[in-house]
Amino acid sequence: MRFTVSSTALSSKLNALSRVINSKNSLPILSDFLFDIQDNVLHLTASDSENVMNTHLELTECDGNARFAIGNHDLLEAVKGFSEQPITFDVNLQENAVKISYQNGMFSLPIENADEFPQAQMINEGAHVITISSNLLAENINRSIFATAQDELRPVMNGIYFDLTPECLVVVASDGHKLVRNKIFTIQSEQPAAFILPKKPASLLKNILQKDGGDIEIRFDERNAQINYGEGQIICRLIEGRYPNYNSVIPQGNPNILTIDRLGLLAALRRVQPFSNDSSNLIRFHVEGGTLQLDAEDYDFSKTATERMSCDYNGQPMSIGFKGASFIEILSNFDCQEVIIQLADPSRAGLVLPSEQPENQDVLMLMMPMLIND
Template sequence: MKFDVSSAALLSRLQAISKVIASKNSLPILDSFLFDLQENKLVITASDAETRLVTSVEVMNVEGAGLFAISSKILLEPLKELPDQPLTFDINDENLEIFIHFQNGKYNFIGQKGDTYPQQKPLNENAITLNLDAQMLLSGISRSLFATADDELRPVMNGVYFDIHTDDLTFVASDGHKLVRLRNLSVQSPERASFILPKKPANLLKGLLSKDSEQVKIQFDENNAYVYCANFEMVCRLIEGRYPNYNSVIPQENPFKVMIDRLSFYNALKRVSVFSNPASSLVKLELRENEMLVSAQDIDFSTSAEEHIPCQFDGTELSIGFKATYLIEILNNISSNEVVLELADPSRAGLIIPSENEENEDVLMLLMPMMLND
């Protein structure tokens, strides 16, 4: 087999899919990229047995066709240092000895047989298809991923839950302390369905989708999902199990409502939280008429801080404690200028909602409070 390819085009494709390769693999062949030469197209696959990324690159002056695998380290490290230029791959079909010729030199190594690379199971007949806008999918994953758990006992919490209704798609993520529910009303589906996308493929999609502004097609059954983007195809195993009823934990009656500038609140929390106890990261919010007092202290080191922030609030005074790191993460994933805090009492979950949602969106974030010592 023989072909020419642009080093920059090849490197950009390899780097994008290499993130799926695990540092330790159960099968040695998974340390490699699988190449499939088909006429003027080189199809490249990377996988970690659970998730698989496929892309392709245009090639020229092709002779022959076939499958071969090359160690990801052997290929990626030298290519990163090469300026953009044509590369000529010359592969011996008998012993898979590979020469890569470039402007001022060549590389020589032995490839591996591609037919031992694990194949992907096809979806079953009752698979469901969903067409989404790439930016909408990216936005939903990006703003919910931070709330997923790392819980070995409850694996269903370790991914983003896609709850698909006939007139909307809801992204949900929760770790038991914080919860994100992001409903998008622009998605229509012919039927009710749902799946849980694990954290690793969600993170990979986040990296791939940022370059895509087109439509994304998702096909899934109860075990696997295929995601088709403009230049990539991802196949991943889904998390099996029932996702908890997330709507039942969202408090409905919240008499205390506070409207506050998101950036002022965010910056004050970042400053004040430096003085909190590092183990708990507890900050105390005291609500008074049109003012919020944000305070933190670390008794062990005799440090404390407090800041006053103006806000819109005319209820009775209330004090509630939250973990600062979680609250900062939540505010960082809301885009509106002002946020509304909806609270009931110091022991019940607080809701953080943007004062203005983006078009076709309904965002709600929930945070469990922490006990105050006083």
């Protein structure tokens, strides 16, 4: 059978799908793209056995239906350099080969039996459903994914936690040292439900959703989630286990309130951080009156740095230690002009909030303190 497709449309779809494929696979066919041509539509699928991503595009010409798999590397390399032009696939299922013709030439590749490609896990009947706008989901994944852990002993910390409650949808990520909690008040459910989205499908969504508009539907049960977006879907295995009680680590009643320019503090931390000790990365924050002083020192190499900046502070004079790199990550994942830092005492976590909350949301980030030697 034969079909014709736009070169740039095909290249764009294959590039997005290729992010699912691992460099080493348990099954050789997982290195392939699955092509499924039905009724003048090309359905494309890629999988790593735990995550399945599929998308589709209209064909300009087609004379039948077929299913087959093609190795991802050779096909990607072949089509990525094309200018916009029609590409014609001549598929010979008897000889397990495909001839691909374009304006100035052709190439041929072996194909494999599509029946060997593993099927995606089905979502159980009675699954929970969340409908969320593409922009809102992308924004919350972007804001949270940096705080996920890489912890073999506590795998539940390695993903983003979606907690659906009667009041709101809460999106949480934490590695035990820093935490991000986003509340979305426009999404609620009388029936509470929750799931932990692994980092890989979250990263795939992060790359797709920036280009895609409209609403996203997330259907999930105890083990799997199906995320339907405008031009395709991702089906992924969820992280199983109980997520820690994130509310219990957020300190309440923090009387010391610091308001400061976010980009100014970010720039100051980037200047001071290289002078901190390599192993601890400790930065001392001393705040008193209208001045925040940042201090870093590495006595092993006789390095020290101090920088002062003006701020608005209501509270007792305080010195508290934070890991410089983590605080830089937190500030980098806000997009507001000023941040509010709420402190209780040097032994309790500091809270970082935007000076103005996004519409219908409540965003909070938390940073555990480090011990400082006075």
